[in-house]
Amino acid sequence: MSIVLIPGQVSLSTLERIYRSNDAVTLDPATRPGIAASAARIAEIAAGDVAVYGVNTGFGKLASVRIAPGDVATLQRNLILSHCCGVGTPLDAPIVRLIMAIKLMSLGRGASGVRPQIIALLEAMLALGVLPVIPGQGSVGASGDLAPLAHMAAAMIGEGYVTVNGVQQPAATALAAVGLEPVTLAAKEGLALINGTQVSTALALVGLFRAHRAAQSALITGALSTDAAMGSSAPFHAEIHTLRGHAGQIDAAATLRGLLAGSQIRESHLEGDERVQDPYCIRCQPQVDGACLDVLRQAGHTLTIEANAVTDNPLVLSDGQVLSGGNFHAEPVALAADQIALAVCEIGAIAQRRIALLVDPALSFGLPAFLAKNPGLNSGLMIAEVTSAALMSENKQMSHPASVDSTPTSANQEDHVSMACHGARRLLLMTDNLFSIVGIEAMTAAQGVEFRAPLQTGQELLKALAAIRAHIPALDEDRYMAVDLAAATQLIAQGTLIDAVSQNLLPELAQ
Structure with a gap:
């Protein structure tokens, strides 16, 4: 076509x-x-x-x-x-x-x-x-x-x-x-x-598309983590989010509600649960991931304009004049790329905290240490969580704004530059890291939900769980884990996890 x-x-x-x-x-x-x-x-x-x-x-x-x-x-x-x-x-x-x-x-x-x-x-x-x-x-x-x-x-x-x-x-x-x-x-x-600005714009757009795929996936893994931790779905109530009014937050909460619908795990602790509130990484998912979604949408708006723009020099105007200007300066792209980088960093940061919660027996509400079936003899997902922390830290380091840097070039003729191209290119590595972080959360959340058997999660998350297990077997005892982490990364990068659930539940990039 x-x-x-x-x-x-x-x-x-x-x-x-x-x-x-x-x-x-x-x-x-x-x-x-x-x-x-x-x-x-x-x-x-x-x-x-x-x-x-x-x-x-x-x-x-x-x-x-x-x-x-x-x-x-x-x-x-x-x-x-x-x-x-x-x-x-x-x-x-x-x-x-x-x-x-x-x-x-x-x-x-x-x-x-x-x-x-x-x-x-x-x-x-x-x-x-x-x-x-x-x-x-x-x-x-x-x-x-x-x-x-x-x-x-x-x-x-x-x-x-x-x-x-x-x-x-x-x-x-x-x-x-x-x-x-x-x-x-x-x-x-x-x-x-x-x-x-076509190279900078294309790289920023690719970073945006990858970041959105990761953001959608992180809502799925976040919902799985909520059930694995026997977290409350009350913080996702629609009116809480409409009272604040941010579109991304409203959409993220709706996604989480739809994914968690019908969970037997949730129903099992509606009565008698002594916890008043969950940690922020569970409770504040709509506020964090929703804010990131808003940022991605704003960046998408900017980059769509830029992709359609005339950015060379000089330009032939409609009246026949040929004038020299500065549309080649990629400041809009640089700022958009920096916005995307911050969103990528934060999506990974809160996902990493959910991973850490699930492997910690002091926080995970009855799950075994490191989600191992025989803790001590087996280390379970101990070092997978460490890897997610390492990747989160890398993304923090790379999230420093590129747009605030400038160096004069071309004998000071071009004395302020945007640094948009490498600011956008770094999104490729950052989103690679984010795919791995969210993939590790998919592994930990799936393992945690399965420890809640015979109780089951809801139908949508069961479909997500089946997609995970089609590529990564349950961790019954310690094994060579690098292959599992690579498969988990591809599960997110290729969109397999988001394809497993009903698409109408997932927030779109363009509104």
Whole structure:
């Protein structure tokens, strides 16, 4: 199936579909006249005598250097090659696809001055799976994601490397093999391709999608932990949360109520339970996870706007003026990425406290120490909890805002930068850690609920429990645990746990 992009109107759900699928991506044909008109305007300027930044001048601190009309194509090629300075591990193929699609969305607004050939080549490379090799490091998040986007543009001119079906090869070879020709860049086209926030935005979006999956999963594991600890569902009463009014909190409480409905475990201690209140990690789940959900939704709103934005420079305006501005500065993305990082950290922090509660016999209301069937001889989930604490601590360290950092670059021409790209890229590792923390909670909560037999949890959580047990057997005696933790991580990362329960119970990302 093909995804047709209407620039300025692409939804968050469509962006997630681009990331999670291999569907072809094309621009709405209605964009063609605007694209052609802006390209014609740039060609007119390139042939004239008036100096316009990036069209017939040098770049950055070299903007005062005038370029002769006969050297414009060479200027653009040199720009791309000189900016291919990325380092580090290349970005995964789904992220590269999203970067390319968001670049199409930006160019499709008709303000960048690129010819239709540029659009056609990007569309064809996406359709045929010819994906540029883009190193993950090298952008400071202002003047665009210059280095990583240069690696994308290099593949389009037959330089650098691409992957096809996961195999890396020279770009020129791969393009020829699928019947595509490298493009010769015209005036401003190289600059249009490398100016922009598409790498930062794509990385932040991927972090957002992963964080939301973890947040949904954490509500399921949190509900299981509540039953395992014989916690009260009274704090999830709807009116408590409507009295406060935060949408995320209201939604999280509704999810917990729906998941815990019909639990025999809960019914068994409605009478005679001497505890007045549960610890915050049980009682305040809606307040914490709900606040994180609100933050993720706000970040999603910001990133959807940014993905649909024109962020290169200069821009061809509707009246034909070509003006230099600063839309390439990725401050909105940097702040959104920092918001996501804080939410990821907090979802993991409260989940880790539930794990710690369940393995502690002083707190777990009758469960054996470390959820071992023969404590002492067996250590049970003792060190799984320690691992979750280690991962939680790593995320705390990484949650320091990237957006408050800045360093002057390009001979002080670019003297304040956003650091959005690495602020967004760190979300990949943070969400990996969170998947493992929530996966460990799935293991501990499942073990705890099973200790309550013959009492059973509710129907929804029984489905979740079955999904856990399909991948991770009950811990009857100590065994090699790394395999179980890896399986638990994948249970969360791949969405298997959230697929096990009724989808109408889970809070959506976009409202």
